[in-house]
Amino acid sequence: MHSSYGNTLSYTPYQYGQGLLPKGNLSEEDLRQAFYRVDRDRNGFISYEELRVALGDDIINQETCRLLLSLYDTNKDGQISFEEFKSLWGYVQKWRECFQNFDKDRNGVIDASELHQALNQFGYRLSYPFCQSLVSKFRSHMPHVMNFGSFIQCCVMLKGFTSGFAAKDVQRRGIATLTYEDFLSIVFMHGTT
Template sequence: MSGYPQQQYGGYQQPPPAGGAYQQPPPGGYQQYGHQQPPGYGGYPQGGHPGYGAPPAPSGPPGCPPGVDPTLYSWFVTVDADHSGQITAAELQQALTNSNWSHFNAETCRLMIGIFDHDNSGTIGLHEFAQLWAYINQWKEVFNRYDKDRSGNIDAGELYTAYNEMGFRVSMAFCQLIVVKFDRAEKKSLKFDDFIQSCVMLRSLTDAFRVRDTNLDGTIQVAYEDFMTMAISNKP
């Protein structure tokens, strides 16, 4: 098996850091995106609806802990619908939207909760939520960077560019397969939440591959059961 990426893009399952070389907007492209973007791409359109991937913007409640961003705390309190002090994947799903106002899919929310659920409780607290929110915003920058036609979706060609510039040496055929697998809307493209899920999956499998690639040459020999274990264990 081969295809091991030749470069890293940050820590475990982290998106490329903001401001990196390939994160710079192309002339006349992403740099102007914020001025022409449709409602839902990070701002608050008329009517006060949430931005791209953002929960509703509530008024700042009292009780914000010292050192915590008041706006972030307000979001946390709003997302925490049952006031338990913890956020579940279901609560997170109700708070996050794509550019077309569809809620994030349940699996992406479960994966993101799993990444930051350090105590394995199945939920995240305030400080874990802060880490998750920074993670989502980083991925949003990456998504916008490669959504060259500003459609709010990434097609196979855009995905091919994104993966390869992130260091994953994959083919166009592989990217087309990813689109088929993760395109829940059957639009032959990926929404923001689908894109996050595909990247988390790809990173997780790459990490499993790397453990077995002892020569670091992009090739491994793997027994049948080991391969099945690697595939079934694919999770953040």
Template structure:
């Protein structure tokens, strides 16, 4: 059975019908986040009434909340997962801590997958190896959406999807991957056993993040969303090499 089930997973909207025509080929303009903010309030406190006054009472200096950069409406479980692994409470986590935080609600991911997530979601103004609250919330939401898609196409509930299911899953996410590209992607997970290649959720995220990342980079050059662009050798290499390094 799949290892990604759980009662505390983020909800995700129903995936679009794979047969429904897309608005562009081979990809479409980015959609807004499918997650509506989850409203929550903080009420009550330990004790009641005004703060005690008088001799001997220490008034701590005001401090900056390092977690205030979470997007408004972020679910408390997401914030709590981040805080529990941010042991030095500096508002940033590294690869090992990200692994621990995600494993509580998703599963353990391979180092390749974690590096791709960090590479794609990190704040480019910060170190390449750290993730802040805003980026962590984005990773959490993305994984919630992609897991819902994976579960939808894992029809036999085996915890794996085959090549055709991968094609349909990526299509539902807005990526109409050509057959030749899909074959190259699938071959990455061929173990040489001559059995049909199947992808676990971890492999699906890794392969999907490669497709997502490279597509987003290409779309920067294909501003009219025609599926074609002219790239210099330098531009092409700077697009590809970060994904090879992350791997």
């Protein structure tokens, strides 16, 4: 198939599941080829649907895909350019390495104990029961564990909530006085897509 990008590409049919992108670190040329392969309409941008297929909806759930798109869609037009995609891909790969470091039993999911260790290493001092609640909230198709996509979603949202809270915690003691509107601002501005 000849594309407007000047290269001959084989095109894998659009399908949900495993994703169309190879795992791991890619050279810029390989990443560019992967980008072109998933740019179904050949407009030079990847939409939400194209990104969802590219990342694989069995790995990255719909909400995480929306969250990632919103983080890297710098002009907020609902699609990402190659440069934005390159940044997003690097971000996902860093999270994948992190996830794999805490998936001690290498079963592709992490439980509350593994999440507790990860968040402690990130500098969060959260209780084990709270980590159990996070796993319950962000669990994958299996009870008591979260998959890679849910892990990204949880950590990105936690970081956003923490940033919003930190702006109100002027003495840096983990205590803040919030109005209801302050609270809603943190939730809607930092925690959702």
